[in-house]
Amino acid sequence: MKKKTIVPLTVFLVGICLLGLFTYNINSQIQNNQRTLALMNAKTYGQQIEDDLENGVGITNSLEQVLINSDGQIHDFSKIAKYMMTSSIHSVQLAPNGVVSEIYPDKGNEAGKIDLLNDSNRSEISNYAKKYHTTIIQGPFELKQGGSGIAVRNPVYLEDENGQEYFWGFTIVVIRVPKVFEDSTNALSKFRYTYRLSKQESPWNKKYKEVYASTDKMIQPESYDFIVGQEKWKLEVMPKDGWNHTKEVSLVLVCGMIIVLLLTILTKVLLLLDERRIELKELAHKDGLTKLYNRYGFDELADKMISKNPQAHYVAAMLDVDDFKIVNDMYGHAYGDRALISLAKSMQEFFPTTALLGRNGGDEFCILLPNEYKELLIEFTKLPKTFTYHGQIYSFCISLGYAEYPDNASERSQLMRCADAALYEVKLHGKNGCMAYKEGFQYGVRKQLGFVLNDISENLPGAFMIYKADKSDDEIFYANKEFLDMAGYENLDALFKGTNKSFRNLIREDQQELVETSIWHQIESGSSDDYIHYSLRKADGTYILVLDQGRIVESEHFGRVFYVLFMDCQAMQEHYGTKFDEKDA
Incomplete structure (x- = not known):
């Protein structure tokens, strides 16, 4: 393949490879930046959710302090609970000996008065909290009033008169989900993130259970882990449009491809210009016909x-x-x-x-x-x-x-x-x-030869012609300027065209056979020369009486040819008194 094809192709292929590598790096950088930002948001709003949940845990701790300070009795529970209520709190409860006996607000929550230590759905985790003296969070579960909630149960232990610790029961807060952390989830949505909040099903079960999510599908999300009570929580986030920014990468690819194509075309043009420069330089140094140096x-x-x-x-x-x-x-x-x-x-x-x-x-x-x-x-x-x-x-x-x-x-x-x-x-x-x-x-020999070669033919004081000595093909080869002037032709090409390159067509039609017979008779009689006069047809169709003196010779290049001199009979009569009768021609 030629250089002008290989080099642009190489530039194109290298450009495509570099563009692919650049696009890959750009895409990787975008993803890294996205992940860094997503991780920062997961951490920020995860901590905010952690604080919101801890507020619920704090209410149970506050009730525990009230119980401790009042020897296990809370007077005016409703008043105290009412003070603790917020928009994200569904209810505040007391469960002496594990049995829920006080609920605020009481209305609509009557079904919540159950034995936590023996209830089929709550006993296992409640007994775990009692045994290990740890706050547990259970849920989410459906609320009777609608929506979902999670229950924070704090086991309370008091001392009897002998200083012995005994299990009093639970202080409980039921928190509305997702109301408790809606500020965080709203902010994530505003920043075009999808999210999922999960927690361990129980302290002894490492499997996570979804608490709340904006979507079911998460692809390699960034996450923030935190602990509330004895359970691990996890907030996962990712961009709504995913990690692959197709528009940005496509824009880079299109722009990059345009640049690669422009570079390829520019390379091709430069090579063509260089080739043209070389050609022009060669033309300046080379002969166009023979391709040798000029x-x-x-x-x-x-x-x-x-x-x-x-x-x-x-x-x-x-x-x-x-x-x-x-x-x-x-x-x-x-x-x-x-x-x-x-x-x-x-x-x-x-x-x-x-x-x-x-x-x-x-x-x-x-x-x-x-x-x-x-x-x-x-x-x-x-x-x-x-x-x-x-x-x-x-x-x-x-x-x-x-x-x-x-x-x-x-x-x-x-x-x-x-x-x-x-x-x-x-x-x-x-x-x-x-x-x-x-x-x-x-060195002057060239001038002498130039004079001989050029001037003899052109300035011979007589009309001169060379034609092929062939009875059936009398092709005209050459006529000098004097003959052209005599016959009225502008140049040799005009003579060739006007006579069809035939000597016979210069003779008046009624004389052609007689003239040719006479010429060949003289030659075949053993003479190398012939003499005859006849009417010569001029370019304009008129005739002039001429004396024809021809000599037949063997040419190295053309075989037998006639060299002929023509004399104007009228001019000869004027100068020499010799009279030629056209009737005798």
Whole structure:
């Protein structure tokens, strides 16, 4: 996979892992904070409930003191009990010898006058309190008047005249549930807590019994334990919404996911920008057609290559395609480009990876390689080079000149000029060869050759054409500017389009067969030249009388072709007095 895919994917996966870990820590922290707060509330309101229950126990203790101080007699019980009553007290009772005989308020509580030590529902716990001299709390139980209550029974022991302790009975308070601790439970509800208050069923039974609760379901609640009398109590609390804060965690996840996605996208964009930067840098240094280094890139890297190891020996070579203009003119620039691409590919495949390869422009290429590989230059020059045109393979040749560093030059630019001078010595000696630079080669040769190659064709004082010497396929390959002007065509493409690239279509229709017969008769009679005059059709449909002088030659690239010069008969008559009769054409 590409870097631009792997790195963003890694960022995404790492981001998801970190987000999961962060969310887990956040959730854990929230739960820890919740539990700490829940425990504080359980303790606070548990202590408040403990105080409320102790108030009930305190009433029984107060009655006990009254009994002790009055030798086991309480006068005006109703008055004393009335003073002790609060909204959470259901009744105050006295049970001498364990039998309830006094109840305040008496009305409605008559059924409460029972023998506690022998009653089936109360005897066991009452006898336990008597035996162990301990206050016990029993309940909750249903009250006859409605609601629930718990009974606080305090065993009272007095001394007889002999100082012997004896069991007097019980002082009792029945407390309304949950009235006694409604302030605490209301506060818990207000703070959005669910709760459950439980107590041991009895001092000898460790199992807890629910006294009052806001819900039946508690999940890992926080609790506060306390003791009233000889029994353990427990207040459990938990948030109404539970310990898992889904909304908060979901918000963290959504925000975190957005951040992870943004980071992933940002990473992708940065990698694409970096890739684009590299591409632009490469474009600045590479030739778009051949993918070799361009002139700028080659020069920069060649300087670095030499300066990195200036004591080493290098060879610089310049090469170009022989007669490349003809390739372009005959086959078109698209196929000329194919020839250049083929040449560049063969260079990359032939030379070692230590070689620096470049294209100066046009059909000119350059090479810089370690000196020990210079023998490869001759071998590469001889290597067959081809390109395809309409399914057929065509060959082309190159010329190559090279110079050595530091023997021929002490710096890169001078070295390349020496190689360039060697290249054009090859051109002057017939092309298709390889030559090393020698003292005395002239740098100005390029100008002379440039004049020969460009100006002869374009400025020849006569109209000139090349076409295929084939009776059934007389394809036009090239025409110079003088001919285009004579025939009235704007450029070579316009000529190709107007004639369908056929020489025959330049001849007036009624003369075509006669002209072609005459041309081939002259050639087949053993002559390499032919002479004929006829009416040449111009681009606008008019005709001009011309003298056609052609020569048939064998071309290395195209087989048999006609090289033809055209002369305007009217112009010749004006200048030389030679008269041509169109009827004779």
